Amino acid sequence: MIPAERQRMLLALINKQEIVSINTLVETLNVSHMTVRRDIQKLEEEGKVISVSGGVQLLERLSVEPTHDDKSLLSQPQKASIGLKALHFIPQNSSIFLDAGTTTLEIAKLITERDDLLVITNDFAIANYLMMNGKCQLIHIGGTINKQNRSSVGELAAQAIRQLSIDIAFISTSSWNLSGLTTPDENKIPVKRAIVQSSRHKILVSDSSKYSKVATFFLFPLTTFERIICDKGLAPHVQEKVKELNVELVLV
Numbered sequence: 460m461i462p463a464e465r466q467r468m469l470l471a472l473i474n475k476q477e478i479v480s481i482n483t484l485v486e487t488l489n490v491s492h493m494t495v496r497r498d499i500q501k502l503e504e505e506g507k508v509i510s511v512s513g514g515v516q517l518l519e520r521l522s523v524e525p526t527h528d529d530k531s532l533l534s535q536p537q538k539a540s541i542g543l544k545a546l547h548f549i550p551q552n553s554s555i556f557l558d559a560g561t562t563t564l565e566i567a568k569l570i571t572e573r574d575d576l577l578v579i580t581n582d583f584a585i586a587n588y589l590m591m592n593g594k595c596q597l598i599h600i601g602g603t604i605n606k607q608n609r610s611s612v613g614e615l616a617a618q619a620i621r622q623l624s625i626d627i628a629f630i631s632t633s634s635w636n637l638s639g640l641t642t643p644d645e646n647k648i649p650v651k652r653a654i655v656q657s658s659r660h661k662i663l664v665s666d667s668s669k670y671s672k673v674a675t676f677f678l679f680p681l682t683t684f685e686r687i688i689c690d691k692g693l694a695p696h697v698q699e700k701v702k703e704l705n706v707e708l709v710l711v
Contacts, residue, residue, distance in 0.1 A: 465490065466498050469515075473508060478516035503700075506638030509671040510696060518673040521634045524644045526607040527561065527584060537666040537690040540711040542566045544688050545629060545664060551575050553626040556654055557585050559610030560631030562664045564588065570595065579623060581611040581650060598623075603646065617649035620657050628658035630684075632665050634672035637700050639680035641673050651678050660685060667692035681706055 460468075465488055472479050472487065484495045499515050502508045508515050542565025549555060552575045557563040559582035567585045570576060574594035580586055586599040602616025630651065632640045640663075642648065655661055663684045670693060681687070686707040693701075693710065701708045 460488070460490075462498065462501070465494075466502055469495075469498055470502065470507060473515060473517055478511065478514055480514040482513075484515070504637050506636045506673060509636065510694075518636060518671055521641075521643050521672045521674040524608060524633055524642070524647075527609045534666040534668050534690075537668075537692070537711070538562045538565045540690060541664050541666065541688050542569055544709060544711045545662070546570070548660075548662060548686070549573075549576070549627065553577075554579065554624070556580065556620075556625045556628040556630075556658060557582060558628065558630045558651070558654060559585075559608055560664075562631050562666065563629050566629055566664070567593070579620075579625060581616055581620075583609040583611075602650070605644070605646065612644065612646035612650055614649050617653035620650065620653035623657050625654075625658040627660045627662065628654045629662050629664050630654060632663065632678075633669055634674045635663070635665060635669055635681070636671055636673060637681065637697070637704075638677075639683070640678040642676050642678055643674040645676055648676055648678065655679060655683055663687040663689075666690050670694075670697060 468488060469484060481495055485492055499510050503510055509518050538561060541562055545566045546569055554577040557567055557578060557580040564585050567588050571593045576595040578589060578595045579598045581600050589597050600611055600616050600619040602611035603613035605612045634641045661684045667690050682704055684706055686709060688709045691710045698708055
């Protein structure tokens with residue numbers, strides 16, 4: 460049986476059962492453990508499955524972006540630690556983009572005394588916090604308003620970003636895997652891509668709970684980023700795969 464055929468059979472089994480053990484796959488496909496693990500690795504790199512202890516499962520599909528209020532209640536200690544680590548990568552007199560999100564809001568909370576920064580954002584919660592508490596210069600890029608996420612989205616917002624030259628972008632996500640970032644919200648696509656195009660350095664800030672989720676619209680591959688700041692909940696095999704992509708992984 461050729462690899463492509465095995466991998467189709469493997470996917471069919473996982474689609475039926477959602478999670479399948481390595482031993483079950485070995486017996487069903489009549490191949491070695493090593494062969495099964497190679498097939499799983501290939502499918503995981505393609506963003507189709509996620510390996511777990513002793514087995515493999517489908518990626519969790521994200522059909523709707525969580526609201527700002529919902530996200531603010533999740534993984535708060537991890538987000539705070541990621542925000543603190545992000546400070547190490549913000550040099551003096553730089554322009555930074557804080558993408559919409561509750562993790563990037565943690566960065567905003569820690570730079571209030573920085574009067575040397577130009578902060579650009581599409582997030583109203585970040586803009587409001589820095590407007591009330593920060594000493595930095597501040598630009599909100601405007602555009603169509605996503606009320607649930609308290610952010611600007613769409614082509615108007617993207618056009619504003621494309622007019623800027625940004626030193627460092629801190630980009631958030633609700634779903635990522637070894638293939639890259641995805642989003643369930645089509646209106647976020649032009650904004651995220653404009654941030655990447657307009658920034659010299661790109662850093663993904665995401666807690667490990669976002670890993671293994673996938674949504675409808677593909678944004679860009681992990682190799683877009685020179686650095687990922689995440690928490691230590693990221694599985695060891697995923698850590699190794701990220702490093703193999705020549706992306707620096709910083710764990711907090």
